[in-house]
Amino acid sequence: MSFVFPPAPPVSVPVLGQADRFPVHRIYCVGRNYEEHAKEMGFTGREPPFFFLKPTDSLVVVDAGETGHMPYPSLTQNLHHEIELVVAIGRGGRNIAAADAAQHIFGYAVGLDMTRRDLQNEMKKQGRPWCIGKAFDHSAPIGPITPLSQAGNVNQAEISLQVNGADRQRSNVAKLIWNVAETIEHLSAAWELQPGDLIYTGTPEGVAAVVAGDVLVGQVDGLAPLNIQITK
Ligand code: MN
Numbered sequence: 707m708s709f710v711f712p713p714a715p716p717v718s719v720p721v722l723g724q725a726d727r728f729p730v731h732r733i734y735c736v737g738r739n740y741e742e743h744a745k746e747m748g749f750t751g752r753e754p755p756f757f758f759l760k761p762t763d764s765l766v767v768v769d770a771g772e773t774g775h776m777p778y779p780s781l782t783q784n785l786h787h788e789i790e791l792v793v794a795i796g797r798g799g800r801n802i803a804a805a806d807a808a809q810h811i812f813g814y815a816v817g818l819d820m821t822r823r824d825l826q827n828e829m830k831k832q833g834r835p836w837c838i839g840k841a842f843d844h845s846a847p848i849g850p851i852t853p854l855s856q857a858g859n860v861n862q863a864e865i866s867l868q869v870n871g872a873d874r875q876r877s878n879v880a881k882l883i884w885n886v887a888e889t890i891e892h893l894s895a896a897w898e899l900q901p902g903d904l905i906y907t908g909t910p911e912g913v914a915a916v917v918a919g920d921v922l923v924g925q926v927d928g929l930a931p932l933n934i935q936i937t938k
Pocket of ligand 1: 735736788908
């Protein structure tokens with residue numbers, strides 16, 4: 707097969723403890739999935755889960771023990787961090803019951819759903835798609851994937867983000883409104899999941915702005931941390 711120009715190389719994420727990488731298919735994200743974050747965004751209560759996507763090539767892939775770099779994006783004065791547990795799907799399917807969801811999980815990673823909050827808020831106000839606020843270049847930093855067998859009990863894990871050494875976000879994955887299994891059930895009713903899909907499961911409270919030069923350390927207990935610096 708030949709192409710009119712060289713196709714983009716496949717996007718992949720390293721896997722802890724093995725040479726083979728995880729090839730990425732799609733990136734799904736869950737909105738407002740922790741109660742205290744829903745409140746800080748002006749909402750209350752348990753609503754059905756809702757989803758948006760980021761382009762696969764918006765990932766900023768950071769290897770274990772390294773500090774990645776995310777360029778400060780254009781058009782915003784209010785770039786927010788959202789620390790999130792990311793689920794890596796190893797086996798696809800549709801209409802997956804929550805009780806069967808674990809069989810479809812390859813592993814977990816720590817991710818950041820970086821958000822141009824000013825642009826997202828403007829789109830919300832106008833009832834328009836969030837793409838410009840959520841799906842921009844470099845908007846999805848991610849650390850290495852920890853395979854399921856090495857990940858411990860992620861569903862009860864502490865999740866945190868520090869900026870320049872100070873706590874910004876700290877919660878527990880147990881506080882997800884829709885837990886990982888329920889999220890997979892809902893998501894797979896709307897799309898057929900494929901091996902290589904990533905699911906950013908939502909962020910706890912404490913979202914706030916970062917600026918060029920800031921150093922972010924994201925952690926979920928039991929997983930490899932994510933270290934990233936915002937650059938000009
Ligand atoms: Mn998010």
